[in-house]
Amino acid sequence: MKDLIGAKLDQMANLKDRKVLKEIMEEAFFNIIDYQEQVNDALEDRVFNIMEDKEKYYDIYATLVKREKVDLLDDFLFPILEEDKEEEVYDKEELIEKIKAGEEVVVTKVFLELEYEKIQSLIEEGEPLSGTIISDSEEYNISIKLKYNRDYLKAEEELYKTFLRSGIRWRTINNPYIRKIFDIVIVDSGEELDDITDFEEINFDLGSLEDKKHVGYVPVWNIKRVEQKSDGFPVPAEDKINYDHVVSLKDLGVENGYLVTSDNFNIIAIKKKEEDLIITCDDSNSTSWELLKIVQDNKPKNQTFEFELMSNSKQGLLMNRLTHQKFKPVRTFGDLNRIINSFKEIDNLVL
Template identity: 35%
Template sequence: MKDIIRDRLNKMEDLEQRSMLKSLMTGVFLNLVEYQETLNKQIEQRVFDEVLPQEERHDVYVTLCAHEDLDPIHEFLYPILPEDAVPQKVYLSEASEALSRKEEMKLFTCYMECGHRELQSLLHSNRTFRGEIVTTEGRHAITVRLKPSTAYISKVEELYRVFRKNSLPWKSVNAPYIFKFVDCVLVSSDDGDEWDKQQTVKELSIHLEEFESYKRTNMIPLWNIQKLDMKTGGFPVPASDRINYEHVLPLRKTGTEHGYLVDGEESHIRYIKRSEEEITIVSPLEKSDSWTVLKVAVPVATRISRMDYPLFSNNKREGFAGKYARQEGRSVRSKGEIARMIHAFQSAEGLELEDVQVVAPGSGLGITYPLNGFVSDHVRVEADKHRMILRFSKHGIQPEMAIFLDDLLSFLVSEVQLAFPEYCCEGEWV
C-alpha cells in the first residue's frame, strides 16, 4: 500500500497538491495501514503458534559411549539402563550352577560395530566361539554363543506405553545402536564340573574369530530421558467433575523447556494437562505425595563433553504445511505425501526416495526390520496385507554412517508403516 501511495504522489505535477496529499496520507491513512499490518502479523503469529507441535519437546536423541567416557553430569544424555553405569560382574557360582542344570547363562553384553545384515547373518548362523575365564585359582576354557540383546529394545517398548498413558502421538525411536548389542551366553566349559564356586572372576574374554574386529565391550547407549520422582506442589484439589482430584507438579526446578511424561498405573491417571510451568494430573487418588515422571531433555550444545559416536534422533524439520497437516490428521495418499513425510526427518539427510510400489502379499525382502513390533494391530491380518516397497538411493553419506544405512532405512520405513497400517512396508536400495 505504501508503494502505491508513493507512486501516485510521484505522478502528481502540481507540487502544492502533492504536498497536501502527502500530509493527508502521512497523518491519517498511513497510520491506519500500519495498524492493519500489525494486526495481520499478530493473526499470522497466532496461527503459527496454534499449530506448533508439542511433541517436539518429546523428541528422543540416542548415542553411544564407552564406559570410561560416561559423564554422570552430562547436560542432557543419560544411560538407557541406569545399571550400565556400574561395571558388569560375573559370579562363578552362578555360572557353575547354570552349567550343572544344562542351562545357558548370559555372561555380558557387547556392541557389534557392523552393518545390520552382517550381524544378522552371524546371529542366524548359531555359531559358537571359544573364550576363557581367569580366576584367582587358574584359567577355564569356555564355549559361548551370541544372541540378540533385548534389554534396550524393552526400554523403548516401555517408553511407548508411557506415551500411550499420556495420550501423546508416538514416533519411532531412531536408535540403531540398540539393535547391534548382543548377549554373550555361556554354553559349556571344558572343566565346568571342577569349578570352585568360591573363586573370584578376574578376567573374562572371548574371541569372535573373523568378527573380532567388530566387538566393542563396555559400551553404554545413552538417550535424553531421565527418570524423576517429582513431588506435588501442594494438596490435591477436587477436579471440575467432582469425582477426581487434580495433582499439580511444578516444573520450574527441573526446567520448563523440557518434555515430561507421567508414568504410573493407568487406573490412577484419567488425563494429563500440561501448561508452561506445571503438569496437572487428574486422578481418582485423593492422596499422592509424588509421581514418577520421565523428563525428555532438550538437547543443548556442550562445550566440554564430546561424542565419539553419531547422535541420532527422530526430530523433524518440517515447515508450516507439514505441522498443519499433522495437526489436522489428514493425509493425501500419494508418493509426494510419503516423500514429504520421509524427508521431514533430519535422519533422512543423504537419502532420497526414488519409487513407491505396491505388490501382492508375499515374503519380505529382509533388508529392513520393524522398529515398532510392540505396536499391535488387532483389525488387520498381516498375511493379507499388500506390500508397499519403498526404494531409496543414497548420496553424500559420511563414511562413519555406512554401517547405519540399513538402520536409518528401517527407521524411515517404520514411520511410513505407522501412517499406512493397511500395508506391509519394506525398504530397499536402488
C-alpha cells in the same frame, strides 16, 4: 512488492512522470504495503502461537558411550537401563559352577557395528565361536555364542506404552544402536573344569566380526526418572467426577517433556501448561508422582561423541504443526515423502 514497483518505475522513460509517480508511491502506497506486511507477520505469529509445537518437548536423543565415561552427574544423557550405571560384576565361583552344570552364562554385552541384514542373519543363524578362561596357571577352552539382547528394546516398548498412557502422540525413536547389541554367552566348556575355582579373565574371539565389536559401551538417552509431589490439594475437574493434580515444573524445568509412569492411578488426561503439569485422575488424595523427564534444556553444545548423537526431532515447519494438530493418514507417496522430510536427520535415509 516494493522491489516490483521500483523496477516498473525505472522502466519509465519520462523522468518527470517517474519523479511524480515515485513521490506518490513513497508517500501513500508504500505505507500501505508496510502496514500489510506488519499485519501478515502478526497473523503468522498468531497462527503459530495458537498451534503450539508440543512435539518439541518430546525430542529423544540417543547414542553409545564408554562405560567409564558415563557421567552420572550429566544433566542430559542417562543410561537406558539402571544396571548400566554400575560396572559389570559377577561371582567367579558361581560362574564356574554354572558352566560345570551345563548352564548358559552371560559374560558381557557387545555392540556390533554391522548393517541391518548382517544383524538379522546373526539373530536367525548365528555362528559357533570360541574363547578361553585364563586362570593363574592354565588356560581352558570354552564355546560361546552371540545371543540377541532385547533388554533395551523392551525399555523402548515400555516408553511407548507410557506415551500412550500419558496421552502423548508417539514418535518413533531414532536409535539404531540398541538394535545391534548382543550378549556373549558361554554355552559349553571344551574341557573339564574340575580343577579350577578361580580365574583371571575370560577372553573370546568373534572371528570375522572381531573388528566390528565394541565391548564396554552403554546406550544412553535424554530420559531421566524423577519424582515430584503435587502442589496443594487436588481440585475437582470440569467433569465434577475426577480431580486435577497440579505438579509444579519450575524446579524440574519447563522446557522439558514429562510422562507419568504411575500405574496405580486411573489417569484420565495430562495437560502441560507454562509452569505446571496438570494430571486428571480419579484419586482425591494428594500424592507423589513418578515422572519420566525428557530433557530438552541441556542439549550439548560443541560436544563430540564417538558414536553420532541421533534424534527424532522434526523441522519447525508450519505444515508439521498443522499435521500435528489433526491426524492425517498416509495415502500417497507424497504424504510419505512429507513425513520423512519433516525430520531433521534425513541425510542417511533413502526413500
